[in-house]
Amino acid sequence: MFDPNEASHPMTDATHAAQFALTVDQLAFRDTAVRFAADVLAPAYKAQEKAGQISLQVRRQMGELGLIGVEFPEAFGGMALDHVTAGVIIEAVAEGDFNVAYIQLLASLCGAIVARHASPEISARLLPRIVAGESVVALALTEPQGGSDAAALVLKAVRDGDDYLLTGEKTSISMAEQCDWAVVFARTGTVAERARGVSAFLVELDAPGISRTHFTDLGQLAVGRGSIFFDQVRVPASHRLGAEGDGFVQVMQGFDFSRALIGLQCLSVARVCLAETWKYIGERRAFGKPLSDNQGVTFPLAEHETMVEAARLLCYKTLAAKDAGIAHTREAAMCKWWAPKLAFEVVHSCLLMHGHSGWSVDLPFEQRLRDVLGLQIGDGTAQIMKLIIAREALRSAKG
Numbered sequence: 102m103f104d105p106n107e108a109s110h111p112m113t114d115a116t117h118a119a120q121f122a123l124t125v126d127q128l129a130f131r132d133t134a135v136r137f138a139a140d141v142l143a144p145a146y147k148a149q150e151k152a153g154q155i156s157l158q159v160r161r162q163m164g165e166l167g168l169i170g171v172e173f174p175e176a177f178g179g180m181a182l183d184h185v186t187a188g189v190i191i192e193a194v195a196e197g198d199f200n201v202a203y204i205q206l207l208a209s210l211c212g213a214i215v216a217r218h219a220s221p222e223i224s225a226r227l228l229p230r231i232v233a234g235e236s237v238v239a240l241a242l243t244e245p246q247g248g249s250d251a252a253a254l255v256l257k258a259v260r261d262g263d264d265y266l267l268t269g270e271k272t273s274i275s276m277a278e279q280c281d282w283a284v285v286f287a288r289t290g291t292v293a294e295r296a297r298g299v300s301a302f303l304v305e306l307d308a309p310g311i312s313r314t315h316f317t318d319l320g321q322l323a324v325g326r327g328s329i330f331f332d333q334v335r336v337p338a339s340h341r342l343g344a345e346g347d348g349f350v351q352v353m354q355g356f357d358f359s360r361a362l363i364g365l366q367c368l369s370v371a372r373v374c375l376a377e378t379w380k381y382i383g384e385r386r387a388f389g390k391p392l393s394d395n396q397g398v399t400f401p402l403a404e405h406e407t408m409v410e411a412a413r414l415l416c417y418k419t420l421a422a423k424d425a426g427i428a429h430t431r432e433a434a435m436c437k438w439w440a441p442k443l444a445f446e447v448v449h450s451c452l453l454m455h456g457h458s459g460w461s462v463d464l465p466f467e468q469r470l471r472d473v474l475g476l477q478i479g480d481g482t483a484q485i486m487k488l489i490i491a492r493e494a495l496r497s498a499k500g
């Protein structure tokens with residue numbers, strides 16, 4: 102019989118630890134990214150928000166340190182590393198600046214679609230620039246009439262000789278003003294075909310007929326969002342990603358990856374807040390003793406620690422499943438609804454534990470709160486994630 106106190110049981114802690122431990126290489130990436138986050142990103146978190154953009158210098162530094170697109174094939178500037186390593190990096194980068202982590206997030210989400218479905222020539226032209234931090238590629242899926250029901254999109258792509266002509270609007274696009282390229286999802290079939298009538302195109306955004314607008318948002322101001330308008334934009338047919346009608350599947354597969362990264366990005370902010378708050382409550386005194394002497398203060402933090410650790414393991418499990426080629430749509434949806442919500446709750450709680458100073462813009466809690474909130478919507482809302490989890494559960498219940 103299994104005795105949890107018996108050290109010699111075959112499933113010892115060490116065995117469990119080995120399953121979840123990071124490799125030496127992953128730890129090395131983590132060290133590099135953590136140092137960069139602490140030395141460069143964290144001190145500039147507020148300044149980049151004020152500037153309303155992520156500086157090219159920061160992007161290039163990330164590129165030089167090898168923090169963008171590590172999972173891309175070597176032929177396209179990447180290191181062909183596993184997806185867990187991408188998770189390790191985004192978590193470390195977000196410790197310093199949640200918004201800068203978007204550079205890696207968009208690179209990984211869009212880069213995977215390009216690497217898999219673009220011609221080798223196009224991938225070789227674009228992906229090394231992304232890895233170097235020189236180019237940013239946005240994901241252009243959402244349209245004004247709706248984002249959750251993405252299969253109903255209407256932006257039109259009409260074949261014209263060797264090209265397609267794209268006409269319509271994409272809205273709510275992260276880094277709309279800072280990106281050079283976009284993976285654009287357009288309707289090549291009929292609206293009645295829904296997902297099967299959607300194709301993906303890699304569009305260079307200096308093409309004639311493209312214009313952009315800027316949104317005034319609550320948070321993620323260094324990332325920024327906006328609309329991208331397409332007025333008869335000529336896109337070479339060679340820039341179609343995969344076959345006509347394959348676009349929807351491509352983006353959904355991409356989301357299975359990005360949703361785990363987003364989970365880690367958000368939880369990273371929560372972990373930093375918790376670390377700062379444990380320190381603060383040990384130092385701050387009220388009623389003649391440290392705040393940490395009150396279980397009313399420490400217990401909520403202990404609960405947050407537990408939840409954050411569980412959610413974080415779920416994200417890494419999802420990435421490990423991707424690396425192992427195991428289906429992980431269900432887990433990715435779980436990461437996406439839970440982690441951003443949990444992170445928001447933790448940041449909120451840590452802000453309150455800092456009392457009046459937590460409310461001040463002199464401390465980063467208010468910015469973190471605004472920043473993490475956006476990812477309860479971006480990349481799919483909690484309701485849509487729960488629809489996916491329920492669909493998968495019902496499917497397996499049917500057998």
Ligand SMILES: Cc1cc2nc3c(=O)[nH]c(=O)nc-3n(C[C@H](O)[C@H](O)[C@H](O)COP(=O)(O)OP(=O)(O)OC[C@H]3O[C@@H](n4cnc5c(N)ncnc54)[C@H](O)[C@@H]3O)c2cc1C
Nearest residue numbers: 240241242243247248249273274275475478479480482484
């Ligand atoms: C910070 C941020 C970044 C973003 N970045 C990008 C980007 O880079 N590229 C891009 O293409 N898009 C981006 N988006 C858009 C985002 O993906 C959409 O906002 C999101 O998918 C929801 O779509 P919607 O806003 O049109 O809401 P709607 O689809 O109109 O939904 C409104 C509300 O109704 C709920 N709802 C809808 N249908 C159902 C249902 N069947 N059951 C229960 N509830 C339902 C939703 O959950 C939501 O709460 C971003 C959004 C934000 C906030």
